[in-house]
Structure formats: structure tokens, C-alpha cells
Amino acid sequence: QSALTQPASVSGSPGQSITISCTGTSSDVGGYNSVSWYQQHPGKAPKLMIYEVTNRPSGVPDRFSASKSGNTASLTISGLQAEDEADYYCSSYTTNSTFVVFGGGTKLTVL
Amino acid sequence: EVQLVESGGGLVQPGGSLRLSCAASGFTFSSYWMSWVRQAPGKGLEWVANIKQDGSEKYYVDSVKGRFTFSRDNAKNSLYLQMNSLRAEDMAVYYCAVLGSYSDFHHWGQGTLVTVSS
Numbered sequence: 001q002s003a004l005t006q007p008a009s010v011s012g013s014p015g016q017s018i019t020i021s022c023t024g025t026s027s028d029v030g031g032y033n034s035v036s037w038y039q040q041h042p043g044k045a046p047k048l049m050i051y052e053v054t055n056r057p058s059g060v061p062d063r064f065s066a067s068k069s070g071n072t073a074s075l076t077i078s079g080l081q082a083e084d085e086a087d088y089y090c091s092s093y094t095t096n097s098t099f100v101v102f103g104g105g106t107k108l109t110v111l
Numbered sequence: 112e113v114q115l116v117e118s119g120g121g122l123v124q125p126g127g128s129l130r131l132s133c134a135a136s137g138f139t140f141s142s143y144w145m146s147w148v149r150q151a152p153g154k155g156l157e158w159v160a161n162i163k164q165d166g167s168e169k170y171y172v173d174s175v176k177g178r179f180t181f182s183r184d185n186a187k188n189s190l191y192l193q194m195n196s197l198r199a200e201d202m203a204v205y206y207c208a209v210l211g212s213y214s215d216f217h218h219w220g221q222g223t224l225v226t227v228s229s
Contacts, residue, residue, distance in 0.1 A: 034213035057217065097172075100214040102156045
């Protein structure tokens, strides 16, 4: 069982917007501005999409945005495109001994 | 362009050892904390270990403490993960990654598969 809780799957049609949630506790998501989001296509390495809750690395489209409220972080993808179909993982710094915890991942299907 | 290339994965029997390497290029390697993150087949991501820029501080997930040793050679822009007493639950793709300011992994290698089986 993963430390952070994500929905197993979400779906949307091209052009639509979707939101993926990531729920933790005050020891991780709620306690620090250190939530990250990763995109992983099948057979590929993860790619950082968001760091420190809301920041996008250079090269990541502004269709990807994120926020946090209390112990829950959210990733929103607007204007869905076929290439957005992938697995998405959230992560957070944690005061537990594991340093960083990940969510179980969310499979995004673009219909 | 940042490049991280892992090597050294393969098939090993339970209780055996393996040494993973990660060759880095395209950035000032000695200025960054580095990490290993693993992913069991069909499963999610799991942080394994961190190492400070000069190698003086190392941190491990509890499940590998005492069995895995993380090291780096800044002269060779390389990381190493010595894995001993391997268990079935260590079977995964192992990624090396550049650690950002907090707990974010900014760049990842392509990964190397470790299979633990008799």
C-alpha cells in the first residue's frame, strides 16, 4: 500500500481537462511544499512535470498545472492530447524515515 | 543535455550480489545530490537511496540498510550501487536520478533491470 493515495485511473477526451488527486497526511503533503508529479510512458523512465507543488520545469507545457490544499495535492491537465496518455505519480518529502513517498500512480487514458 | 546511463543489471540468485553503475554527463555532477529510485515490475516508484555531493552523507530506505551501499566518483562522473544479500523483493528497474532542492528528481536515467530468481 502506497503512502500517498491516488485514483487508479482517470480518463478524458481530447481537449478536455482532467484532475488527478494525491492525498497524504500532515507528515508529508500537508506539511511541506515539496510535492512533485511525474509522467511515465510505458517502458520509459519517469519525467518530472511539476516540483515544489506548482513549479514546471522548462519544457513542460503550461497545460500542466498543480496545486495543494491541506493534505491533498492535485495535478490538472487541460487541453488533453493523445500524448498525455501515461501513468502519473505524485511524491512528497516525508518526515518518516523513507525521505520521500510516492503515490501508487494513476493511469490516464485519453479516449 | 543531461544524460544518465545505468548499467550492471541482470539476473542474480537470492542472496547474491550485483553492482549497478550510473554514468552522468551534461551537468556539473559534483554539485548535486544524487539518488536511486526503483520500480518493481508493474508496480509504483520507491526511493532507495541518496548521496550528498561529496559522498559524505548517505541515506537509505529501511529495507536496504545494511545490504546496499551507495557511492560516487566525482572524477569519473559516476554513481555506484553495491547490492548484497539480494532478495526477491529487490527485483525492479533501478533508476539513477538527479535530486533537486527538496525531494524532487529532476532527471532520470533509462533504468537497469535487476532480476532476483533461482
